[in-house]
Amino acid sequence: MDTPVRIIYYLNQFFGQAGGEDKAGMEPILREEAVGPAAVFDGMARDWGSVVGTVVCGDNYFNENKPEALKRILEMLKQTGAELLVAGPAFNAGRYGMACAELCREAAALLGIPAVTGMYRENPGVDACKKDIYIIETGDSAAGMKSVLSKMAGFAPKLLRQLPIGTPEEEGYIPKGIRKTVFSEKNGSARAVEMLLARLRGEAFETEMPMADFDRVDPAPPVQNLASATIALVSSGGIVPKGNPDRIESASATKFGRYSLAGLDTLDASSYETIHGGYDPVYANLDPNRVVPLDVLREMERSGRIGKVHEYYYATTGTGTSVANAVQFGKEIGAMLQQEKVDAVLLVST
Numbered sequence: 001m002d003t004p005v006r007i008i009y010y011l012n013q014f015f016g017q018a019g020g021e022d023k024a025g026m027e028p029i030l031r032e033e034a035v036g037p038a039a040v041f042d043g044m045a046r047d048w049g050s051v052v053g054t055v056v057c058g059d060n061y062f063n064e065n066k067p068e069a070l071k072r073i074l075e076m077l078k079q080t081g082a083e084l085l086v087a088g089p090a091f092n093a094g095r096y097g098m099a100c101a102e103l104c105r106e107a108a109a110l111l112g113i114p115a116v117t118g119m120y121r122e123n124p125g126v127d128a129c130k131k132d133i134y135i136i137e138t139g140d141s142a143a144g145m146k147s148v149l150s151k152m153a154g155f156a157p158k159l160l161r162q163l164p165i166g167t168p169e170e171e172g173y174i175p176k177g178i179r180k181t182v183f184s185e186k187n188g189s190a191r192a193v194e195m196l197l198a199r200l201r202g203e204a205f206e207t208e209m210p211m212a213d214f215d216r217v218d219p220a221p222p223v224q225n226l227a228s229a230t231i232a233l234v235s236s237g238g239i240v241p242k243g244n245p246d247r248i249e250s251a252s253a254t255k256f257g258r259y260s261l262a263g264l265d266t267l268d269a270s271s272y273e274t275i276h277g278g279y280d281p282v283y284a285n286l287d288p289n290r291v292v293p294l295d296v297l298r299e300m301e302r303s304g305r306i307g308k309v310h311e312y313y314y315a316t317t318g319t320g321t322s323v324a325n326a327v328q329f330g331k332e333i334g335a336m337l338q339q340e341k342v343d344a345v346l347l348v349s350t
Contacts, residue, residue: 004048005049005083005084005160006049006050006081006083006084007041007042007045007049007050007051007052007082007083007084008051008053008054008076008077008080008082008085008086009034009035009037009038009051009086009087010054010057010086010087010088010099010100010103011036011038011055011056011087011088012056012058012059012062012090012093012095012096012099013026013056013058015036015037016035016036016056016057017036018056024058024060024061025060025061026057026058026061027057027061027069027072028055028056028061028062028069028072028073028076029055029056029057030054030055030076030080031053031054031055031056032052032053033054035054036054037088037089037145037149038054040145040146040149041149041152041153044149044150045153045156048160049156049160052080052082053082055073055076057069057099059093059095059099060095062095062098062099062102063095063098063099063249063250063251063252066102069099070103070106074103074106074107074110074111077107077111077113082111082113083113083114083160084113084114084115084116084156084159084160085104085107085108085114085115086115086116086117086152086156087099087100087103087115087117088100088117088118088119089118089119089136089138089142089148089149089152090117090119090123090125091118091119091120091138091140091141091142092119092120092122092123092140092141092322092324093123093254094123094124094249094252094253094254094320094321094322094325095249095254096125097119097123097124097125097126097128098125098252098320099125100117100125101117101119101125101126101128101129101133101135102125102128102129103115104116104129104132105128105129105132108132109132114156114159115133116134116135116136116155116156116159117133117134117135117136117152118135118136118149118151119135119136119137119174120137120139120140120324122140122322122323123322124251124320124321124322127320128320130174130177131177131178134155134165134171134173135173135174136148136151136152136155136172136173136174137168137172137173137174140324151172155171155172155173191208214323223344226305226306227304227305227306227307228307229343229344230310230341230343230344231297231307231309231310231342231343231344231345231346232310232312232313232337232340232344232345232346233261233292233294233297233309233313233314233346233348234313234314234315234345234346234347234348235291235292235314235315235316235347235348235349236315236316236317236321236347236349236350237276237284237291237292237315237318237348237349237350238250238274238275238276238284238291238315238316238317239272239273239274239284239288239315240257240259240272240273240274240315241259241271241272242270242271242272242273244273244275248315248317250275250277250317250319251277251317251319251320251321252319252320252321252322253316253317253318253321253325253329254325255316256315256316256329256332257314257316258312258313258314258336259313259314259315260311260312261294261310261311261312261313262311265294265295265298266289266295266298267288267289267292267295268288269285269286272288272292273288274288274291275317276317276318276319276350277319277320278317278318278319278350279350291348292313292315292348293346293348294309294313307343310337310340312340314333318349318350
């Protein structure tokens, strides 16, 4: 590459040095310099490219105004003559990951600009775009920033030169779900038997069909006496007070809400709504009890079938929420329920 490739770098408000959560609503701006991680990347790419600008946008603004945000940032890419888009790395930050994913995919599809980003494999942005773009795999925190940037800077020239891309293991990207035919000296049955024997002998082997690995959660013991039990409602269906006071994200949630049920026999449509982005909200908004069944539990409470309904319910959104965030929600909600002497929880989804 005789002329340095013109690189535009995308960052959220935090890594773009605009501020923290207080700046999550900032609109996209273009800074004609390399900022934060972009400056580090610029140094690593000096032999073939130059970061000519950094786009900085708040995580909330992008995810809550996606069409407008994409339109404005893509226009910035065209105006600057961008030849490569680099975004992130977002690690395990869900809103940031979704922004990187959407922007990289649209830049490649609509403008034909090669794009690369980096994420932890549980980031919801991965499923949103892994089939369309390359995502360099990262850890779950920014502790490995320099190492990830080095991998991204080493990988990007292959995209620009349209060189053959190796396997995920060779290149360090998250598998795209594409299977290619390769030749082996041994057929599949022989390789399978060798792996089985290695496993039986306790030797190391590498499967050719890796499977997702999820924790097993033991079921809770049964409630011995429902008639004296305090029952709490916890939902990933996104039912919140009107206006979403805690600003829980409609997808890739990073928080949950705790709301009082004191004096309520039902969740009225005039006061509650769903902010969940993964299902048609019409019927949930007409009757929020379809997702958080307070009305039925109150009837059971009055009839003596349960002791009482806990005075608070807990809500978040499940769509795209990372396993790591969900585990953290569970620990925090569980600790509060234990402290409040709740006997059982009705987990309601959609």
